[in-house]
Amino acid sequence: MASPVPDGALGELGRTGGGAETLALLVRDQDTRRLLLLRAVLDAADAADPAVCSAERKARLREDWSLLAEADRPPRPGAAAPPSGAHRRPPDAARSLRAARSPGGALSPARARLFHPLTGPWALSCLRGLDDRERLPGARDEHAARRLRRDLAHFSAVAAVAAARAGIPFAVRLTARAGVLTLPSLGSLHTAAPGDVPVDLGHRDGRLTFRQPGAPDVVVHLESGIGAWSGALAWTSVHALPGLLPGAAPMPLDDADPYRAAPGPRHRTLGAPATLDDADCKRWLQAWSGTAAALRTGGEQRVDEASALLRCLVPLERPPGAGADGRDSCSATRHEAFGALLASPPKDAVALAATVVHELHHAKLAALGDLVTLHHAGPEARYFAPWKTVPRPYDSLLQGVYAHLALARYFQRRALVTPPPEAEYAWSRHARYRAQVAAALPALVASPDLTVPGRVFVDEMTAAYERMAEHPAPRDHTVRAQAYVKAARALWTQRHAPALPRPKG
Numbered sequence: 170m171a172s173p174v175p176d177g178a179l180g181e182l183g184r185t186g187g188g189a190e191t192l193a194l195l196v197r198d199q200d201t202r203r204l205l206l207l208r209a210v211l212d213a214a215d216a217a218d219p220a221v222c223s224a225e226r227k228a229r230l231r232e233d234w235s236l237l238a239e240a241d242r243p244p245r246p247g248a249a250a251p252p253s254g255a256h257r258r259p260p261d262a263a264r265s266l267r268a269a270r271s272p273g274g275a276l277s278p279a280r281a282r283l284f285h286p287l288t289g290p291w292a293l294s295c296l297r298g299l300d301d302r303e304r305l306p307g308a309r310d311e312h313a314a315r316r317l318r319r320d321l322a323h324f325s326a327v328a329a330v331a332a333a334r335a336g337i338p339f340a341v342r343l344t345a346r347a348g349v350l351t352l353p354s355l356g357s358l359h360t361a362a363p364g365d366v367p368v369d370l371g372h373r374d375g376r377l378t379f380r381q382p383g384a385p386d387v388v389v390h391l392e393s394g395i396g397a398w399s400g401a402l403a404w405t406s407v408h409a410l411p412g413l414l415p416g417a418a419p420m421p422l423d424d425a426d427p428y429r430a431a432p433g434p435r436h437r438t439l440g441a442p443a444t445l446d447d448a449d450c451k452r453w454l455q456a457w458s459g460t461a462a463a464l465r466t467g468g469e470q471r472v473d474e475a476s477a478l479l480r481c482l483v484p485l486e487r488p489p490g491a492g493a494d495g496r497d498s499c500s501a502t503r504h505e506a507f508g509a510l511l512a513s514p515p516k517d518a519v520a521l522a523a524t525v526v527h528e529l530h531h532a533k534l535a536a537l538g539d540l541v542t543l544h545h546a547g548p549e550a551r552y553f554a555p556w557k558t559v560p561r562p563y564d565s566l567l568q569g570v571y572a573h574l575a576l577a578r579y580f581q582r583r584a585l586v587t588p589p590p591e592a593e594y595a596w597s598r599h600a601r602y603r604a605q606v607a608a609a610l611p612a613l614v615a616s617p618d619l620t621v622p623g624r625v626f627v628d629e630m631t632a633a634y635e636r637m638a639e640h641p642a643p644r645d646h647t648v649r650a651q652a653y654v655k656a657a658r659a660l661w662t663q664r665h666a667p668a669l670p671r672p673k674g
Contacts, residue, residue: 183629459518
């Protein structure tokens with residue numbers, strides 16, 4: 170059976186690159202998986218015991234699905250055109266849910282919502298709640314039941330946004346959670362009463378009307394692309410940055426979606442999801458405005474991959490103890506939220522560009538791993554990674570080396586094309602990242618657990634690492650970087666080597 174990833178694409182990705190067709194392959198596969206995930210949610214809800222998902226809730230899910238499907242349907246011949254201006258639907262945007270994407274790449278309003286990165290965490294949360302094996306008696310079960318009700322109710326908001334963007338008139342009842350009703354990509358309504366509050370929502374001609382008990386109606390007008398405005402203090406529109414390139418769609422800066430935070434305890438190096446004020450938005454805008462130019466200094470491919478893969482930014486607070494250990498920023502990606510980049514406020518455009526390069530290579534490798542098995546290594550944490558103080562499993566080591574290799578290549582290219590002092594900083598970053606890769610890459614190469622595609626991928630990583638020697642960093646940067654890695658290895662060995670399991674074979 171032919172591999173779903175051609176050898177040429179595998180080689181491009183191993184070199185931390187990826188042409189338009191290769192990146193499109195990753196995107197198409199992730200989008201298809203999102204549709205399958207949604208189908209799994211609907212099937213699980215339909216099959217669930219009434220005690221888990223009531224008949225009323227099942228009927229509502231079917232209604233929401235019908236509204237979503239209508240938002241994805243091509244305009245009927247002779248149908249009235251949608252209103253002009255900001256409320257007008259792009260003429261070729263609507264397509265059937267049976268196809269992943271239109272030939273020209275345009276997304277229907279329905280697909281724009283389903284493929285939004287943060288729809289993935291919502292769908293997975295629904296599946297966990299619908300799984301009977303996850304349910305336990307007592308208070309924990311009641312908490313899970315309440316969470317599931319909120320999760321399934323969120324589908325109504327997703328369908329309503331898609332229908333509004335498609336210009337479809339409708340009237341639905343939604344439920345605010347903890348006094349806030351969030352419409353993804355539009356904004357949030359803060360209800361007059363606290364807790365879970367019923368809100369009636371109607372849409373016609375690009376105007377949304379919210380009606381709730383004991384409060385005046387709130388009227389909201391759709392913006393073109395992202396967001397919606399209102400003169401009511403109860404409404405807060407979502408934030409958006411300009412497109413990465415001229416003519417590109419705005420980039421959501423999402424500080425409102427209820428699924429932007431991963432469930433469970435937060436990693437100690439990550440800040441909490443942030444709620445932005447005007448000063449925060451200005452800081453993001455200043456850095457983002459120069460990000461395309463900063464990416465381009467690392468090669469045009471860095472701009473291309475950001476344009477193809479990045480779909481939204483999720484702002485985080487600065488990490489706990491920021492600055493105490495020289496770390497003043499944090500960032501992350503989530504496998505279930507393909508296209509989202511989570512990050513604390515960037516220092517400047519170069520720092521944000523480096524974060525984009527770093528995190529998009531985690532996303533590229535995770536998407537590739539969904540298509541093809543690269544290794545069969547187990548979860549044992551026994552590998553040295555100079556950027557971590559604890560042993561890493563093989564898969565985590567592969568992820569780390571891949572992202573650091575991309576950063577080493579990015580900063581080398583930047584060092585070669587920028588004047589001092591930018592070049593000096595870039596050389597120092599390149600030397601540090603390349604030395605870190607040099608210390609960890611041999612463990613990847615020597616593994617007997619690599620599959621045939623995995624061997625091709627790691628061999629291409631090795632070739633990309635070796636080619637960087639054609640333009641070495643100044644000696645002082647190289648010496649400092651090697652000394653740093655040597656000290657990190659000595660400390661790591663002292664702490665962990667005696668307790669590590671012996672390698673296989």
